Amino acid sequence: MLALNESELSQKIFEFSNDGIFILLLDENRIIDVNPSATKMLGYSRDELLTMRISDIHPKEMDLLEEFANQVLAKGAGWSNELTCKTKKGELLFVEVSASMITIDDQKYLISMVRNISCRKQIEAQLRMFSFTDGLTGLANRRKLDEYMDIEWRRAMRNELPISIIMIDIDYFKLFNDTYGHLEGDSCLKAVANVIQNSLVRPGDLCARYGGEEFIVLLPNTDKDGALHITNIIEKTLASERIENINSDINSFVTVSMGVACIVPNSKVTSSQLIFKADRALYKAKGEGRNKTICFLDSENH
Numbered sequence: 001m002l003a004l005n006e007s008e009l010s011q012k013i014f015e016f017s018n019d020g021i022f023i024l025l026l027d028e029n030r031i032i033d034v035n036p037s038a039t040k041m042l043g044y045s046r047d048e049l050l051t052m053r054i055s056d057i058h059p060k061e062m063d064l065l066e067e068f069a070n071q072v073l074a075k076g077a078g079w080s081n082e083l084t085c086k087t088k089k090g091e092l093l094f095v096e097v098s099a100s101m102i103t104i105d106d107q108k109y110l111i112s113m114v115r116n117i118s119c120r121k122q123i124e125a126q127l128r129m130f131s132f133t134d135g136l137t138g139l140a141n142r143r144k145l146d147e148y149m150d151i152e153w154r155r156a157m158r159n160e161l162p163i164s165i166i167m168i169d170i171d172y173f174k175l176f177n178d179t180y181g182h183l184e185g186d187s188c189l190k191a192v193a194n195v196i197q198n199s200l201v202r203p204g205d206l207c208a209r210y211g212g213e214e215f216i217v218l219l220p221n222t223d224k225d226g227a228l229h230i231t232n233i234i235e236k237t238l239a240s241e242r243i244e245n246i247n248s249d250i251n252s253f254v255t256v257s258m259g260v261a262c263i264v265p266n267s268k269v270t271s272s273q274l275i276f277k278a279d280r281a282l283y284k285a286k287g288e289g290r291n292k293t294i295c296f297l298d299s300e301n302h
């Protein structure tokens, strides 16, 4: 067997490493060598890369890189971080950079290993999106609602602005399932979710699936009249969809009941109390025959 000496082995590692390797002469802030994976990753030839500066490769993170250079120079410590890289085609790649300094004959060199983590980042973003989305309707799920409510509640409290909640429940949905089957029930849920989503115009408004056939709309910077304007649109749009629910006691098409609650948040109330009030109003709407909207009034005993 042919044994490699140390320098040949280092050369092979440099040539065949899957990670891009950049060698910089630190005093001159100049790239003096790159391996084939580095050229492949960025789409530049080796000659092109040797004329480039680090700021051409990581244009978005120069502040971070300056801090890093100081850290490496001062302590001789290694450094690793997630950064972006700009390719020759102008694409931004997510990369994990792990760098360390070596000194040879009084010259300081930086050896930087660069790994393309764009696929992993994409999957992470997708997983994050899925974890905040209801699988059936594509609406926000309860986790997303909780997180968003928290942000908007604090914003409304700071700015002393109203925030409204609409709680929406499909009427006689059990009957719908019994009549048309669970799959049709799912389609109905999706259709109602679309109606609600399309009734919201402001980018800050959020519609979430709250439970089985229950939805919540969160309307930042919206008073009671604004919320009632939205419930009117939902009611009319849903009626125009004419989704049959032939056995419903109140209408031969799918209808919803809605409960509205509004508040200018303060430190004495919580967002759960606002949701509770919308829920009480919804309960009252059901009790009063369904297919209607009731607004929670603090003066009333619900």
Ligand SMILES: Nc1nc2c(ncn2[C@@H]2O[C@H](COP(=O)(O)OP(=O)(O)OP(=O)(O)O)[C@@H](O)[C@H]2O)c(=O)[nH]1
Residues within 6 Å of the ligand: 136, 169, 170, 171, 172, 173, 174, 175, 177, 181, 182, 183, 184, 185, 186, 189, 211, 212, 213, 286, 290
């Ligand atoms: N198809 C389908 N049905 C669901 C889903 N989640 C909950 N449901 C059904 O929704 C129905 C809710 O029924 P109830 O809570 O009794 O209410 P309702 O029949 O709508 O009556 P009211 O709300 O009083 O008008 C139940 O039959 C659940 O099985 C779902 O994801 N898909």
